[in-house]
Amino acid sequence: MNHTYRLILDCPDRVGIVTRVGEVITSNGGWISEAAHHSDQESNWFFSRFEIQADSLPFGIDELQAKLDPLAKECSMNIRLVDNHQPKRVILMASKGSHCLSDLLDRWKSGDLHCDIPCVISNHDDMRGLVEWYGIPFHHVVIDKEDKAPGFAQVEALVDEYNADCVVLARYMQILPQALCEKYRHQVINIHHSFLPSFIGAKPYHQASRRGVKLIGATCHYVTEQLDEGPIIDQDVARVTHSDNVEDLVRLGKDVEKTVLARGLRAHLEDRILVHGNKTVVFN
Amino acid sequence: MNHTYRLILDCPDRVGIVTRVGEVITSNGGWISEAAHHSDQESNWFFSRFEIQADSLPFGIDELQAKLDPLAKECSMNIRLVDNHQPKRVILMASKGSHCLSDLLDRWKSGDLHCDIPCVISNHDDMRGLVEWYGIPFHHVVIDKEDKAPGFAQVEALVDEYNADCVVLARYMQILPQALCEKYRHQVINIHHSFLPSFIGAKPYHQASRRGVKLIGATCHYVTEQLDEGPIIDQDVARVTHSDNVEDLVRLGKDVEKTVLARGLRAHLEDRILVHGNKTVVFN
Amino acid sequence: MNHTYRLILDCPDRVGIVTRVGEVITSNGGWISEAAHHSDQESNWFFSRFEIQADSLPFGIDELQAKLDPLAKECSMNIRLVDNHQPKRVILMASKGSHCLSDLLDRWKSGDLHCDIPCVISNHDDMRGLVEWYGIPFHHVVIDKEDKAPGFAQVEALVDEYNADCVVLARYMQILPQALCEKYRHQVINIHHSFLPSFIGAKPYHQASRRGVKLIGATCHYVTEQLDEGPIIDQDVARVTHSDNVEDLVRLGKDVEKTVLARGLRAHLEDRILVHGNKTVVFN
Amino acid sequence: MNHTYRLILDCPDRVGIVTRVGEVITSNGGWISEAAHHSDQESNWFFSRFEIQADSLPFGIDELQAKLDPLAKECSMNIRLVDNHQPKRVILMASKGSHCLSDLLDRWKSGDLHCDIPCVISNHDDMRGLVEWYGIPFHHVVIDKEDKAPGFAQVEALVDEYNADCVVLARYMQILPQALCEKYRHQVINIHHSFLPSFIGAKPYHQASRRGVKLIGATCHYVTEQLDEGPIIDQDVARVTHSDNVEDLVRLGKDVEKTVLARGLRAHLEDRILVHGNKTVVFN
CATH class of the missing domain: 3.40.50.170 (Formyl transferase, N-terminal domain)
Structure with missing residues (x-):
């Protein structure tokens, strides 16, 4: 199994969430191999899941988390970051x-x-x-x-x-x-x-x-x-x-x-x- | 569509119902082209459906009904006889x-x-x-x-x-x-x-x-x-x-x-x- | 039906495509209401589809196309841009x-x-x-x-x-x-x-x-x-x-x-x- | 599991097969708990399967077979008789x-x-x-x-x-x-x-x-x-x-x-x- 980090998040819906999350990842060279999103129109809530190739990043999961934290705070995101090699x-x-x-x-x-x-x-x-x-x-x-x-x-x-x-x-x-x-x-x-x-x-x-x-x-x-x-x-x-x-x-x-x-x-x-x-x- | 009479019946379950119904039909030359049965074990009730080739019988649906009536009475059957050419x-x-x-x-x-x-x-x-x-x-x-x-x-x-x-x-x-x-x-x-x-x-x-x-x-x-x-x-x-x-x-x-x-x-x-x-x- | 522009693209796979496309859209205020992606590992080819709220952009579909063209050229993308109000x-x-x-x-x-x-x-x-x-x-x-x-x-x-x-x-x-x-x-x-x-x-x-x-x-x-x-x-x-x-x-x-x-x-x-x-x- | 004998047969199609098989069974008191039939119109061939309660018969499977043999011969039937308690x-x-x-x-x-x-x-x-x-x-x-x-x-x-x-x-x-x-x-x-x-x-x-x-x-x-x-x-x-x-x-x-x-x-x-x-x- 390919080594990936899985990023799962949900937050109030607004413009540009995926792009801004994507920027954090890809500006550091991260390769997103899977991505899926859902906007719930009734509750105006946004859900997203990314799989990122672990070896495409120059650092580990903790630093990725650290780099995502400011955005998560700004957007009131619930965020989960999971290493798929940790069963x-x-x-x-x-x-x-x-x-x-x-x-x-x-x-x-x-x-x-x-x-x-x-x-x-x-x-x-x-x-x-x-x-x-x-x-x-x-x-x-x-x-x-x-x-x-x-x-x-x-x-x-x-x-x-x-x-x-x-x-x-x-x-x-x-x-x-x-x-x-x-x-x-x-x-x-x-x-x-x-x-x-x-x-x-x-x-x-x-x-x-x-x-x-x-x-x-x-x-x-x-x-x-x-x-x-x-x-x-x-x-x-x-x-x-x-x-x-x-x-x-x-x-x-x-x-x-x-x-x-x-x-x-x-x-x-x-x-x-x-x-x-x-x-x-x-x-x- | 093949001309058939459909015989649909249900009654308390007992030995030999299908055979006795079959005898009435086939002893008169009737060709049964389809037959299906079900015994409900809980209620001890029997259900059956026959399709009989109309032209295999030497008489019509009313006489078939008349020939089935005594058996139906004896076995407390609910019986329906339908001509499939009557839409x-x-x-x-x-x-x-x-x-x-x-x-x-x-x-x-x-x-x-x-x-x-x-x-x-x-x-x-x-x-x-x-x-x-x-x-x-x-x-x-x-x-x-x-x-x-x-x-x-x-x-x-x-x-x-x-x-x-x-x-x-x-x-x-x-x-x-x-x-x-x-x-x-x-x-x-x-x-x-x-x-x-x-x-x-x-x-x-x-x-x-x-x-x-x-x-x-x-x-x-x-x-x-x-x-x-x-x-x-x-x-x-x-x-x-x-x-x-x-x-x-x-x-x-x-x-x-x-x-x-x-x-x-x-x-x-x-x-x-x-x-x-x-x-x-x-x-x- | 909500008025959206649909962006459908495919190109050789590489890091950051979704993010770069997303930047073109969201930097202009575009609201992406749906997005789906697929990487074909055998052929190393990438496929993507976006739905963008038309009224979230300050311009029309032609200008969106113009803004996407340089990226499309750089990444050898096949690109289709469709107005969902044009049946x-x-x-x-x-x-x-x-x-x-x-x-x-x-x-x-x-x-x-x-x-x-x-x-x-x-x-x-x-x-x-x-x-x-x-x-x-x-x-x-x-x-x-x-x-x-x-x-x-x-x-x-x-x-x-x-x-x-x-x-x-x-x-x-x-x-x-x-x-x-x-x-x-x-x-x-x-x-x-x-x-x-x-x-x-x-x-x-x-x-x-x-x-x-x-x-x-x-x-x-x-x-x-x-x-x-x-x-x-x-x-x-x-x-x-x-x-x-x-x-x-x-x-x-x-x-x-x-x-x-x-x-x-x-x-x-x-x-x-x-x-x-x-x-x-x-x-x- | 209820003790039954399974009778599986196929033969050239003709009038009255099910009834005649049924007569052999029910005239000896046999209780048919399941029966299914199929006529293949193309090949004019008939297929049938019965489950008979074993304890409803006054004899065993060999005698049932013996009683069915003449009919099987007459109708050119392939016949299989199986005791469901013989796994x-x-x-x-x-x-x-x-x-x-x-x-x-x-x-x-x-x-x-x-x-x-x-x-x-x-x-x-x-x-x-x-x-x-x-x-x-x-x-x-x-x-x-x-x-x-x-x-x-x-x-x-x-x-x-x-x-x-x-x-x-x-x-x-x-x-x-x-x-x-x-x-x-x-x-x-x-x-x-x-x-x-x-x-x-x-x-x-x-x-x-x-x-x-x-x-x-x-x-x-x-x-x-x-x-x-x-x-x-x-x-x-x-x-x-x-x-x-x-x-x-x-x-x-x-x-x-x-x-x-x-x-x-x-x-x-x-x-x-x-x-x-x-x-x-x-x-x-």
């Missing part, structure tokens, strides 16, 4: 269902997901052997139905200890405590097994079957305090018919779930997502 | 938006929708010329905001007078009175511009934009007293991004709306749909 | 099949395709009434099987006379003469009824049926001297099964054809397409 | 690329693919640990570039020894010898990484990139002596753009490959596929 640290959380976990592990091993996976956390011990074959530590953290707090305290301790940048709920069948959601705002990615906002809450495939829909779907979103209401990253659907019962929906849905989750995570890892209010800008 | 009479209702109307008219003229269109009813006069070019009477029936009853009485009179088998709301922007829905139960087809049950009610594209979904959709359904709650016939979606504003969603949605409506209407015209409770069986 | 002049050509023509006319009338349609040319007279209802002149130009030259000479005269920017072959069932293709290079858009490069040549649905494919498709492309080999603008597919015969494929294919053709034409009208060799860059 | 024995063959193999193993373990996997054969040793974690024997069979015969002899010996019903080429990067293809006719399933018949042969993603297509695809088919020409079971596509280089196509294609292969294999395992000439009937 994000992603903790996967799963339960008994293995399709998303197994899919992500294979993508990671084959190099299609550029990140570190410091550990997998599960409330069941079933997948330990598979995870360890990939050389990844596996933590079995029981969530006691009667008192979930100790289990989640252990989860939080692990996330802190491993210094995770991102937590992926790969069909983790527990609702994270609100405090954890707030602490890791826009860092926790979930896959919900319906095309939100349809079928919020429990057993969406049962709801879908009852309503008699002809499409089922899955939604990848950031977790917020409001269950199933977080900013949507990606969605997709699969066609079903009257002959598909709930078990069929569950099975057909798995393909959509794992594909959409992997797409959403990839966009997150490549710093292509900006959250604005309860919506996302996702640059291709 | 259904379909009234199209539209407002100013022309995409669904124009699409259905072209499909009809090119022979892809086998039906008669005795008239088009609209609450605006804009599309008169186009409709009349197709040789179809056009009725401009104003629905007065202050008092909608007279307008809808006129609509009902037209539907009765033209002896319609089916009414298609091709983006007709008025809500039909409850009495009309009940009178023409499972004969009125609507296209709703969202993937129901998401975004029920008014302005679904505005709702979709606010929620930040990454797919928009459309749903073809039978109209019932409960607005947007009728049995779903077909659905589809289109991909959207952060850069699509409400106007873009409206435009992109049109393609989905017209395609899904045409597919649903076609299934209805070919007697492929059975309604059971609030769900449909749609035989391909 | 392109698009001639539609059709035969008996009406689905694409009817679809484009409805989109045009409802304002979803921003262009002028100075005339429709057909080798059959069937659609005259519909076209004229839209207020568009209709020319019936017979192409004689024995001697096609006079017919095509008449077509060419019409295209010249109407000063067309673009010709759309909306299922026009004749092969344009090579000289015409060369004269209107990258201005003639065709819809081919297969997912090219499968099923090049005649009767692609028959070929598809023989091969037993499970998807059929359509391809929108610029017409070149090599039949069905021109640069692809857009493609899509529909699912089919063993139960679909050739007539079904033809019918199901129509939906794909008209949707893909409309999408491709829209991209062309919005100057989103750059041709490079035999491939296209299509900016969203 | 097929499926050997997976893979190379270094793990996405299809890993996907199939997870589906198998989670119970979504009802079969036995007696072993995995690979020309590389990389995936041994993963396969063995699933409790499946792994055979590393080197295919020597200079002399492939000994390797393939070993493959054949393994397939024979394990008494396989089906071999799945899960991105196995070797071309099977013609003799093997003939020996296991319609039992070897391959996934080709293009939407056949486009891009036959080597490096289809490179071919796709050169042609500038806007969709890439994958095709699941039975292997025959003619490379990439076997009967197509299933296909699907994914959208790509000018910004996707060959590496991107390879990555995006993996999702399509593994999904289509799993769908095709599932149809095979459920005896839903009948091959007729070079085409398939696939009953849903």
